[in-house]
Amino acid sequence: MxxxxxxxxxxxxxxxxxxxxxxxxxxxxxxxxxxxxxxxxxxxxxxxxxxxxxxxxxxxxxxxxxxxxxxxxxxxxxxxxxxxxxxxxxxxxxxxxxxxxxxxxxxxxxxxxxxxxxxxxxxxxxxxxxxxxxxxEHPTQALLDSYTIFKHFGYLENLKVAIVGDLLHSRVARSNYLLLKKLGALVGLCGPGTLLPKFHNSWNVTVFSDIDKVIEWADAIILLRLQNERMASGLVPSVSEFAKFFGLTYERISRKPELVVLHPGPVNYGIELEYEVANLPNVLIQTQVTHxxxxxxxxxxxxxxxxxxxxxx
Amino acid sequence: MxxxxxxxxxxxxxxxxxxxxxxxxxxxxxxxxxxxxxxxxxxxxxxxxxxxxxxxxxxxxxxxxxxxxxxxxxxxxxxxxxxxxxxxxxxxxxxxxxxxxxxxxxxxxxxxxxxxxxxxxxxxxxxxxxxxxxxxEHPTQALLDSYTIFKHFGYLENLKVAIVGDLLHSRVARSNYLLLKKLGALVGLCGPGTLLPKFHNSWNVTVFSDIDKVIEWADAIILLRLQNERMASGLVPSVSEFAKFFGLTYERISRKPELVVLHPGPVNYGIELEYEVANLPNVLIQTQVTHxxxxxxxxxxxxxxxxxxxxxx
Amino acid sequence: MxxxxxxxxxxxxxxxxxxxxxxxxxxxxxxxxxxxxxxxxxxxxxxxxxxxxxxxxxxxxxxxxxxxxxxxxxxxxxxxxxxxxxxxxxxxxxxxxxxxxxxxxxxxxxxxxxxxxxxxxxxxxxxxxxxxxxxxEHPTQALLDSYTIFKHFGYLENLKVAIVGDLLHSRVARSNYLLLKKLGALVGLCGPGTLLPKFHNSWNVTVFSDIDKVIEWADAIILLRLQNERMASGLVPSVSEFAKFFGLTYERISRKPELVVLHPGPVNYGIELEYEVANLPNVLIQTQVTHxxxxxxxxxxxxxxxxxxxxxx
Structure with a gap:
């Protein structure tokens, strides 16, 4: 039955x-x-x-x-x-x-x-x-992210999915990490050293120190929102510094237009994501909301x- | 008709x-x-x-x-x-x-x-x-309280119901007093002298100076919420003093487990009522909400x- | 079709x-x-x-x-x-x-x-x-005002409708002016010189300097709410001064009881309108709300x- x-x-x-x-x-x-x-x-x-x-x-x-x-x-x-x-x-x-x-x-x-x-x-x-x-945790966000990726590719098994940004403070990151691993995806993490969870060594993940390497590796990336509080806390030297190493620019995405991009919203344009990127066909932020x-x-x-x-x- | x-x-x-x-x-x-x-x-x-x-x-x-x-x-x-x-x-x-x-x-x-x-x-x-x-007044609270007591005992006529606490400031007390009298119950009042309505002499009620005597007398008691404002106003010497003479402790209710207890909520635990009392079978606070x-x-x-x-x- | x-x-x-x-x-x-x-x-x-x-x-x-x-x-x-x-x-x-x-x-x-x-x-x-x-603008207010006037008279063509009060800051005035003109009404304006729109000369309207002349002229008047901010801003010398020249008093309306009066609400009684005026049969403020x-x-x-x-x- x-x-x-x-x-x-x-x-x-x-x-x-x-x-x-x-x-x-x-x-x-x-x-x-x-x-x-x-x-x-x-x-x-x-x-x-x-x-x-x-x-x-x-x-x-x-x-x-x-x-x-x-x-x-x-x-x-x-x-x-x-x-x-x-x-x-x-x-x-x-x-x-x-x-x-x-x-x-x-x-x-x-x-x-x-x-x-x-x-x-x-x-x-x-x-x-x-x-x-x-x-x-924020498990329904993880469900809708996984559903969005699954629907796009038709599978999750061995798909390379990277989570990028403030991993330390993010409930979205944790719920996504747990769900993606369970569903058989390969998970990559990328963010400033100050914003990596301490225990990430025990997680079975690949860690990347800048977004260019992640773009090369990943089939899909989930960008995290940089909380305003974090910007003020000293954990990020400056917002422009963060954007330089971890922001998804139009130039960067142009090198791999098939890359699928997710963001839980609301986006800080110019920080995690350049405004011009938001309307590209494989940037699925509105689709996530619908799903x-x-x-x-x-x-x-x-x-x-x-x-x-x-x-x- | x-x-x-x-x-x-x-x-x-x-x-x-x-x-x-x-x-x-x-x-x-x-x-x-x-x-x-x-x-x-x-x-x-x-x-x-x-x-x-x-x-x-x-x-x-x-x-x-x-x-x-x-x-x-x-x-x-x-x-x-x-x-x-x-x-x-x-x-x-x-x-x-x-x-x-x-x-x-x-x-x-x-x-x-x-x-x-x-x-x-x-x-x-x-x-x-x-x-x-x-x-x-708060007449729908009185209706639900009376309904809850009526349903428990099957009658209200000559039933002994006491209202305990800050009687002076309570709209719940006034509406309950009026409705219970109308429905034939015998009403008792119990609270600090500073918190008794001035005109209670003209009401046809029994007044009790401490909760032990009320417990002995009553079939059901309605505990009133002590408003935070009152605690600060000097009308009550101290919260622990109030709880000592008018709070329903586990020890007190154990002497008469058949006593029916109501409270309009939200409860100040440790003041009107000890936390342990709340889950006893004849403490009908959740039932009141449902009714x-x-x-x-x-x-x-x-x-x-x-x-x-x-x-x- | x-x-x-x-x-x-x-x-x-x-x-x-x-x-x-x-x-x-x-x-x-x-x-x-x-x-x-x-x-x-x-x-x-x-x-x-x-x-x-x-x-x-x-x-x-x-x-x-x-x-x-x-x-x-x-x-x-x-x-x-x-x-x-x-x-x-x-x-x-x-x-x-x-x-x-x-x-x-x-x-x-x-x-x-x-x-x-x-x-x-x-x-x-x-x-x-x-x-x-x-x-x-506030176009649905204009629609309900026009509907109310139209329903009362049965037509709008060549009907004389005056808008009275703080014309400069009012979105209600602007939307009403535009809609009434479109529907063929003759529009009059009346308010303190400091509260007249600068461009009213180019509007095809009659301007009145006090409410008595407007009452004489109009079939219907729309009173505007005097915003509290305006009273404090120096654009109106004093509230009682405003009421004296532009307020609809019982005495004034008594001279022309067939005059239809509208107000978008909430009314400042004693300023735009005397309290006694509000319940007269041709004062359609509640009807506006219903419509x-x-x-x-x-x-x-x-x-x-x-x-x-x-x-x-």
């Missing part, structure tokens, strides 16, 4: 996903993508209420989950620290239990502190999805199925 | 409700509760637009009304002072009339000033629901019926 | 509208108005997602568009600069492209800078609606049709 549920009724880390889970998610993503022009409203989340708990500002991830929920027939409730009574000092776990008691079944959580989604998952039987926690909605529809749909399946057992 | 509408097409105070009104509301609440697993979307509010006008931060009450509205098929619009043009100095009554002109029929109002819901009701023929006004949605569905459904009935007469 | 689409799949300025466009919009507005009691939900925007991008605080315009969208079966997403990652320095155009990639098809934009809607329209093939940009929702439903419905029609060609 074919599996139709995921290993877990939550997603905190790329490590929660088996290869079979990813296959299921990609298959369902493809279905939603293929039927997108029909403007259908699905009923996968009919009767479900999804809490969008974004404790950090967000445009694309929050709207992506919101649209995914609504297109599956679910209801959203949104809250921010400023408008909710979290200002009264109400704890996160109390708020979780309160919403649970109101029959909210899915919690999409973004928080500046690593581990908040795990803390919540330990305290509930409901569905928790990590939408980015501190420097830890993001379908991947999250697929994920939420399968998590709800997994949750129901376990409840009935 | 059986009544099927309420006495008034609004709810500003527990005093607006007759005993028959409460029966109607509880009956409909029970219906929604019994059918909750079906994930039905009802159409009691189809074509209705509900304005959530929360001028104080709130998590549970706001979401409770929002979910109640959506599960009845109604539309919500939310506004806060910061994002609306109330910052332009637009008056509350002007905003009321503006939304009325847009065919908004139900206004759920929370405000730090006592009397704001009454002010609005005097200026409209639409439905106004008080979701907490200053130190005045809150059903009670508000019932209320909104009946208010809409009452409004239509009066309009057609 | 009768036309059933608009000249453009966007609305940035009253100048984008032909006389035939306005006829189409008014006809559809009338349809929605006539069927308003039925509480129907239409499907004109089924499958459409509308972004409400209000970068200035707003109550009436934002809710008007939100309700119009929902009553047409569309989904809304709202964002403000504070909660979105615009705080990360993400540019407006990037945000536009991100939402476009998520299949958002309609953007309702309010911004303090003139020209922002035009900038966005130049960068997208999706539908942009100007909901007020700086001192430039606002129907006009915006008509506009969004026709823009969506126009967009589809062009896409299929």
């Amino acid at each position: 074919q599996r139709f549920v995921l290993s877990h009724p939550y997603l905190l880390s790329s490590e929660d996903l088996s290869v079979e889970d990813v296959s299921l998610i990609f298959e369902r993503t493809r279905f939603f993508e293929n039927n997108s022009s029909k403007k259908d409203v699905y009923d996968d989340l009919k009767g479900y209420t999804v809490a969008l708990a974004f404790f950090e500002p967000s445009t694309r991830t929050k709207f992506s989950f919101e649209l995914a929920t609504k297109r599956l027939g679910g209801e959203c409730i949104s809250f921010s620290t400023t408008s909710s009574s979290m200002t009264k000092g109400e704890s996160l776990i109390d708020t979780l239990h309160t919403l649970e008691a109101m029959d909210v079944q899915i919690f999409i959580v973004r928080h500046s502190a690593s581990g908040v989604p795990l803390l919540l998952q330990r305290n509930t039987s409901k569905i928790i999805v990590n939408a980015g926690d501190g420097r830890h 993001g909605v379908y991947v999250r529809m697929a994920l939420l749909s399968l998590l709800a199925k997994t949750y129901e399946f376990r409840r009935l057992r | 059986q009544r099927f509408v309420l006495s008034h097409p609004y709810l500003l105070s527990s005093e607006d409700l007759s005993v028959e009104d409460v029966s109607l509301i509880f009956e409909r609440t029970r219906f929604f509760e019994n059918n909750s697993s079906k994930k039905d979307v009802y159409d009691d509010l189809k074509g209705y637009t509900v304005a959530l006008a929360f001028f104080e931060p709130s998590t549970r009450t706001k979401f409770s009304f929002e979910l109640a509205t959506k599960r009845l098929g109604g539309e919500c619009i939310s506004f806060s002072t910061t994002s609306s043009s109330m910052t332009k100095g637009e008056s509350l009554i002007d905003t009321l009339h503006t939304l009325e002109a847009m065919d908004v029929q139900i206004f759920i109002v929370r405000h730090s000033a006592s009397g704001v819901p009454l002010l609005l009701q005097r200026n409209t023929s639409k439905i106004i629901v008080n979701a907490g006004d200053g130190r005045h 809150g949605v059903y009670v508000r569905m019932a209320l909104l459904s009946l208010l809409a019926k009452t409004y239509e009935f009066r309009r057609l007469r | 009768q036309r059933f689409v608009l000249s453009h799949p966007y609305l940035l300025s009253s100048e984008d509208l032909s006389v035939e466009d306005v006829s189409l919009i008014f006809e559809r507005t009338r349809f929605f108005e006539n069927n308003s009691s039925k509480k129907d939900v239409y499907d004109d925007l089924k499958g459409y997602t509308v972004a409400l991008a209000f970068f200035e605080p707003s109550t009436r315009t934002k809710f008007s568009f939100e309700l119009a969208t929902k009553r047409l079966g569309g989904e809304c997403i709202s964002f403000s600069t504070t909660s979105s990652s615009m705080t990360k320095g993400e540019s407006l155009i990037d945000t536009l492209h991100t939402l476009e990639a998520m299949d958002v098809q309609i953007f309702i934009v309010r911004h303090s800078a003139s020209g922002v809607p035009l900038l966005l329209q130049r960068n997208t093939s999706k539908i942009i609606v100007n909901a007020g940009d700086g001192r430039h 606002g929702v129907y006009v915006r439903m008509a506009l969004l419905s026709l823009l969506a049709k126009t967009y589809e029609f062009r896409r299929l060609r």
